[in-house]
Amino acid sequence: xxxxxxxxxxxxxxxxxxxxxxxxxxxxxxxxxxxxxxxxxxxxxxxxxxxxxxxxxxxxxxxxxxxxxxxxxxxxxxxxxxxxxxxxxxxxxxxxxxxxxxxxxxxxxxxxxxxxxxxxxxxxxxxxxxxxxxxxxxxxxxxxxxxxxxxxxxxxxxxxxxxxxxxxxxxxxxxxxxxxxxxxxxxxxxxxxxxxxxxxxxxxxxxxxxxxxxxxxxxxxxxxxxxxxxxxxxxxxxxxxxxxxxxxxxxxxxxxxxxxxxxxxxxxxxxxxxxxxxxxxxxx
Numbered sequence: 517x518x519x520x521x522x523x524x525x526x527x528x529x530x531x532x533x534x535x536x537x538x539x540x541x542x543x544x545x546x547x548x549x550x551x552x553x554x555x556x557x558x559x560x561x562x563x564x565x566x567x568x569x570x571x572x573x574x575x576x577x578x579x580x581x582x583x584x585x586x587x588x589x590x591x592x593x594x595x596x597x598x599x600x601x602x603x604x605x606x607x608x609x610x611x612x613x614x615x616x617x618x619x620x621x622x623x624x625x626x627x628x629x630x631x632x633x634x635x636x637x638x639x640x641x642x643x644x645x646x647x648x649x650x651x652x653x654x655x656x657x658x659x660x661x662x663x664x665x666x667x668x669x670x671x672x673x674x675x676x677x678x679x680x681x682x683x684x685x686x687x688x689x690x691x692x693x694x695x696x697x698x699x700x701x702x703x704x705x706x707x708x709x710x711x712x713x714x715x716x717x718x719x720x721x722x723x724x725x726x727x728x729x730x731x732x733x734x735x736x737x738x739x740x741x742x743x744x745x746x747x748x749x750x751x752x753x754x755x756x757x758x759x760x761x762x763x764x765x766x767x768x769x770x771x772x773x774x775x776x777x778x779x780x781x782x783x784x785x786x787x788x789x790x791x792x793x794x795x796x797x798x799x800x
Contacts, residue, residue, distance in 0.1 A: 523645055523648045523649050523652065523678055524623065524626050524627060526648075526652055526675040526678055527623070527648045527652045527655070528619075529673075529675060530652050530655045530656055530659070530675055531619045531655055533659070533670075534564075534655060534658075534659040535612075535615075535616065537659065537662060537666065537670075538557065538561060538612065538662060541557070541608065541666075543607075543608050545557060545666070546608040546611075548665045548666070549665065550662060550664060550665040551661050551664050551665070551740070551773060552661050554597075555600065555661070556604060556665075557665050558603070558604035558606075558608065558611060559600040559601070559604040560658045560659075560662050561603070561611055561612070561615050561662070562599070562600045562601075562602070562603025562604045562611055562615075563596070563599065563600040563658060564615060564654060564655060564658055565603055565611070565614050565618050566599035566602075566603055567599075567651070568615070568618040568619060568651065569618055570584055570638075571622055571647050571650075571651055572618065572621055572622045572625055574635045574636050574637055574642075575622075575625040575629055575635050575644065575647065576625050578635075582636070585636070622651070626644050626647065626648050629644035631643075631644075637650075638766060638767070639766035639767075649678045649681060649682060650682070653679045653682050653738065653764055653765070654765075656675070656676070656679060656734070656738070657679075657738035657740060657764075657765075660735070660738070661740070664740075671710075672730070672731040672734075674710055674711050674713070676709070676710065676734050677715060677730070679734040679764055680730050680733060680734060680737075682737075682764040682765075683734070683737035683762060683764035684705055686762075686763065686764060687703065687758060687762075689763075689766075690758065690761050690762050690763050690769075691758070693761075693763065693768060693769050694761050694769055696757075696761075699724065699754040699758075701722065701723075701724060701754075702719055702722050703717075703724045703725065703726060703752075703754070703755050703758070704717070704718040704719060704720060704721075704724070704725045704726075705717040705718055705725070705726045705727075706725070706727045707727070707728060707729060707730040707733050708728070708729045708730060709730050715730060723752055724751065724752035724755040725749075725750070726749070726751075726755050726758070726759065727748070727751075728746065728747055728748035728749055729748075732746035732747055732748050733748060736748065736759065736762055737762045737763060737764035738763075738764050738765065739763065739770045739771075739772050739773055741773055741776075742772065742774060742775045742776070743759060743760060744775055745776055
């Protein structure tokens with residue numbers, strides 16, 4: 517992505533699409549449980565607002581971001597959940613306004629960032645374009661959780677190419693995160709975009725291959741579905757194993773998602789908890 521401007525616009529559009537999904541929600545709908553265990557719709561938006569603030573610090577205040585990074589190092593297993601819980605405790609209108617204002621500030625900072633400069637992050641330093649790509653991936657993935665909680669089916673767009681980009685580039689990281697040695701040979705990846713275009717990566721004659729739709733790949737790489745629920749095809753043992761562990765996010769491997777057949781039972785239990793409590797549990 518030599519020209520960062522398209523991804524900046526894609527990030528703005530992704531945020532607007534999710535905004536349209538939540539802006540008219542009744543207060544009780546913000547408390548609905550999402551597929552992420554312990555997280556309500558409010559937790560999902562609060563997490564995005566919190567991470568947008570962190571990204572803004574990384575772009576504009578290195579010292580302030582260093583302080584945030586130190587907090588994360590001191591509580592690596594809880595700082596994400598705690599950030600989401602603080603935001604989720606706000607009245608929905610206040611949370612929505614906070615997320616919106618943060619998106620505007622981050623968009624401005626991305627546009628003003630000097631090309632080629634690397635900014636600190638929780639993982640390796642990133643360019644402004646990479647920051648935007650990561651924020652888009654998270655906005656889309658957490659937006660999927662919100663859509664699932666609301667029973668809404670979203671139409672995929674070619675903005676997913678940004679998510680595919682991360683998932684493909686992170687192939688070796690996914691193996692390393694699981695304590696495995698990455699394969700030495702490249703894979704051929706062929707994914708059909710929502711527009712019908714074919715997005716390809718790797719040499720055409722590579723024996724290890726992954727084919728399918730970009731939407732399925734993104735759902736799996738962000739761990740929003742169980743592998744058995746997507747129609748991705750792997751040829752070769754390493755490519756097949758990769759689809760078991762693929763991740764388009766930094767940090768340790770996630771727990772993944774239950775098969776859809778198990779999800780309704782878990783969701784029903786979570787809804788019962790939400791009804792009996794003032795606010796859903798904050799750990800998730």
